[in-house]
Amino acid sequence: MGLEIERKYLVHQHLLPELKKGERMIQGYLSEKPSVRFRIKGNQMMLTIKDYYTKNRRFELETPAKEVTEDEVRKLMSLAISPPIIKTRYTVKSGQGIIWEIDVYEEENTGLITVDAEIPQEDYPLEFPEWVAGDREITGEKRYTNLNLGRKPYTTWADLAE
Numbered sequence: 001m002g003l004e005i006e007r008k009y010l011v012h013q014h015l016l017p018e019l020k021k022g023e024r025m026i027q028g029y030l031s032e033k034p035s036v037r038f039r040i041k042g043n044q045m046m047l048t049i050k051d052y053y054t055k056n057r058r059f060e061l062e063t064p065a066k067e068v069t070e071d072e073v074r075k076l077m078s079l080a081i082s083p084p085i086i087k088t089r090y091t092v093k094s095g096q097g098i099i100w101e102i103d104v105y106e107e108e109n110t111g112l113i114t115v116d117a118e119i120p121q122e123d124y125p126l127e128f129p130e131w132v133a134g135d136r137e138i139t140g141e142k143r144y145t146n147l148n149l150g151r152k153p154y155t156t157w158a159d160l161a162e
Helices: 070-079 146-151
Strands: 003-011 023-031 035-041 044-054 057-062 085-093 099-105 113-118 132-137
Touching (some): 035 070
Antiparallel strands (some): 003 132, 023 035, 044 057, 099 113
């Protein structure tokens, strides 16, 4: 059984390293509970099923990537339970061996940049690079989930995060 332990943070955008070789993706959801997500990168699509145990520990099962046609992409997007989001993901490896995944959101979520770290255990002591806002953990904040960013995009928030 796949188990994922992940924590999510905001970033100090002015301190971010130069971001190179990002992967642009469309991400949408077919179900909320359990979470059934599709992610499209170029002409490749994969499905992921997630079920949460705690706010940052969850079951995860991902299918291998499958080539999809433009018609299939349009159909998937029409089946989504909220508008799909678009983001570009960059990865940065820390000295701790942790891979930080930086998501730069587009379109109605422009201006939002988040970072995730997958960790080996829930109480793992993270060492934060200067650009990670370690005091702004958003792991349990529902409005920052990709599903909810489709429903209520970042640019519509009255209290935009710093």
